Amino acid sequence: MLLASPCKIFIQFIMKKKQINFKPFDSLKWHEVKEEDVEEVLSKDQFKDFKKNKIYSIGTGTFKMG
Amino acid sequence: MACNLTRGRAINCKDQIGGLSAIYVTDFGGLGTITYTSDAISNMSGSFTIFKYDLNGQANTFTTTATSSRENGTTFFASTLSVTLPKLSKEENAELKLLAFGRPHIIAVDRNGNAFLLGTINGCSLESATLTSGAAQGDMSGYTMEFQSEEASAPDFITGATAANPLAGMSSATVTVTVGTNS
Numbered sequence: 022m023l024l025a026s027p028c029k030i031f032i033q034f035i036m037k038k039k040q041i042n043f044k045p046f047d048s049l050k051w052h053e054v055k056e057e058d059v060e061e062v063l064s065k066d067q068f069k070d071f072k073k074n075k076i077y078s079i080g081t082g083t084f085k086m087g
Numbered sequence: 088m089a090c091n092l093t094r095g096r097a098i099n100c101k102d103q104i105g106g107l108s109a110i111y112v113t114d115f116g117g118l119g120t121i122t123y124t125s126d127a128i129s130n131m132s133g134s135f136t137i138f139k140y141d142l143n144g145q146a147n148t149f150t151t152t153a154t155s156s157r158e159n160g161t162t163f164f165a166s167t168l169s170v171t172l173p174k175l176s177k178e179e180n181a182e183l184k185l186l187a188f189g190r191p192h193i194i195a196v197d198r199n200g201n202a203f204l205l206g207t208i209n210g211c212s213l214e215s216a217t218l219t220s221g222a223a224q225g226d227m228s229g230y231t232m233e234f235q236s237e238e239a240s241a242p243d244f245i246t247g248a249t250a251a252n253p254l255a256g257m258s259s260a261t262v263t264v265t266v267g268t269n270s
Contacts, residue, residue, distance in 0.1 A: 046252045047264050070258065078262065080247075080255035
């Protein structure tokens with residue numbers, strides 16, 4: 022029980038860190054999206070840059086991680 | 088030497104048209120770090136909103152004049168952007184005041200789809216603006232504005248501009264494009 026709690030916090034931390042949001046270029050609102058969807062939209066190189074920089078903009082809007 | 092020439096120029100195809108189709112105005116200082124690739128702006132790192140002004144007619148231009156002084160060893164590029172916005176409104180009056188108070192960066196998009204950044208380092212200053220009612224029924228009732236900027240280089244081309252978003256190619260920038268509304 023004592024170990025479970027820090028584990029849970031760690032998992033939540035990892036999951037939270039991986040959360041990806043998308044903001045359309047003509048809006049101020051961010052929407053949560055799945056990583057698979059981002060992979061579909063971005064090319065391999067773009068996705069690699071996104072993973073590295075945690076942010077990537079394309080014509081339709083901006084992806085942000087974390 | 089930093090000023091050695093690098094290329095020649097042929098006679099180009101006659102495939103261009105004149106005039107501006109839109110300008111995008113954003114507050115000074117929000118563009119973040121600007122990256123250049125092949126003499127054009129290829130990336131920005133800021134998080135900012137750009138406000139679109141649709142343009143129509145033949146009175147919308149920007150002109151850049153290079154001034155070099157042999158005596159002083161200086162060169163600077165002064166740009167003048169002139170826009171005409173028909174129809175007066177209280178909202179535009181209020182915005183005009185804000186444009187005059189600040190020194191925004193302005194992106195001018197020409198009718199060939201090229202996007203240029205004016206006032207990259209120092210911003211653009213609204214040097215004169217007129218609100219006119221016109222006299223005859225066919226005269227314009229609206230605004231004319233003239234912005235000026237002085238920079239160390241000519242307005243830079245922006246890579247990857249699209250019709251909807253002139254900063255679509257800026258992969259590290261978080262840009263929000265706010266378009267105007269009809270009335």
